[in-house]
Amino acid sequence: MLDKLQAIEDRYSELENLISDPTVIANMAEWQKHTKAHSKLTPLITKFREYKEVLQSLQDTQELLQEKLDDDLREMAELELVDLKQREETLTQELRILLLPRDPNDDKSVIVEIRGGAGGDEAALFAGDLFRMYTRYAENRGWRTELLEANAPDLGGFKEVIFVVDGDGAYSRLKYESGVHRVQRVPTTESSGRIHTSTVTVAVLPEAEEVDVSINPNDLKIDTYCASGAGGQHVNKTESAVRITHLPSGIVVTCQDEKSQLKNRDKAMRVLRAKLLEAAEAEQKADVAEARKSQVGTGDRSERIRTYNFPQGRVTDHRIGLTLHKLDFVLNGDLDELIQALITADQGERLKQAE
Template structure:
């Protein structure tokens, strides 16, 4: 498919955005300025990719002709460059297609990531702790920052529940696939007979919600100050600094105690509630869009098994797309790129088909 007309429209928009950036009054509205700068960055990347793609296509055509030359040395050199050019064109074509698709504004947002130990008792909590560290290392590799908002350590190790806020460039775009049930199959350290156990943890990834997305009404909130308890966090003490908030219409309950003050814990709890409500709103809209459409993004159904980590065979399988990797150590060290790339490629194929661009 020829995307030239779409690219020309993006060039026109890029010129408009550059004019907006040149206006010093733009930065009086920080939210609008941030959105414009993000759009400028995306358009610039798209146009640069397109120009590189067009250059690669011209180079390929030239090399194909040169490969027919009577001069054997020139023909051989041209032939050697063809596979690399073809690979470059294939990758850039995919990247351009993705960039041209209608964009979900939530992809640019920071995210709240909640991990809970599931079936499997102590082993589930230990696994949940490993998964938490896996995402922390992934964030580091992507140049993101993370903050542990809530953590409930398990006596056996790991965490029965943890919540992190991850900030950076396009956080939700890359983490949105992680929602669902993660299953581990391995021999626990406490197992004396060498039997393989199966345990699970659930992951929920929520785009950060803004006030314009979800407006909380104070009359719909039940806010209580409670005494902090348990291992909690570094700054937990015996004062009434912990805060628990219940959103009465939905029954969503959040307790935060890891902050230094009651005010800080209240802000974090409200942030989590707002994100949970925004996630539910998005899920409802997606279901209305198409009840039949297969989705790779976590549906919020925490019973949906999305991935299995089989330690004896050093095998990780993503069940949504049937993708398998044996890079167990790398993945738990934060290298989720192979999994994310495969999921993004599959989602792009679905979205291209929906948009009539396949």
């Protein structure tokens, strides 16, 4: 591990020289490329340099203990040695985690799809709660959200809502939200006070750039039609809504959120690119349909990654067995404790596989 870290530090020093070189600075594209690479390595190198300082202190303290010392000084040195060994173990683990291969999509923005599953109107209402939760979380982290498509029933919430979360590292954190979310609560329409169980499916897709996915215009069938539902005077009067069918894959995306047909087409293409990227990456691992099923399941009540229990005010993530009694905070976008626990569990699993 030390040899690998030293080689990375050498590269880091090389990048430091490059980004301060006037000839490189004159080429903005090249300078930005090196600056980005330097920035990505900074956390690892900072930790590695701290590790080397601890190793040096360990060596110095061990050498000191070989000398003839009075009792008080020896006791202090022995206590310091215990502390340094603990720090060395902690830093070794942190460095191993930082050396794990990164998901190439981690820095990307995401397209989030939320759909009501089992439970009818109550599922739609909870889909609205999750949409609010994620937009609040994005706001807390300084990320921008943009609505792409929404199907809102009269009672409220969403049968389906698709939106973009635009921010550095959005996928690295939100990717753990994919799956079936189960809610247990008394619906507002329930007169007897009986608790209902409903589900909502969430899919989180890394947003694909044009360079990530090549789309042949001849493979697209583009239809326009009048928008329906809430939307103002343009509804049912102008053909502003857009439906794009990718003929080779059969993927269909629609957008009617904007009054402009051009804007709807642009938004629909963003969703299509993300879906095609997801399909291409899934093909490398398994059958595309199976990969999709593993992400969001069927929406059945028995399939779930997380349960939101309103009567008890708790949230349980079943993948890691974590229960938090702070439901209101979570639904207001306070997701960091949950997500960080999932990241830690994922890192632990990958460390086991790397051994």
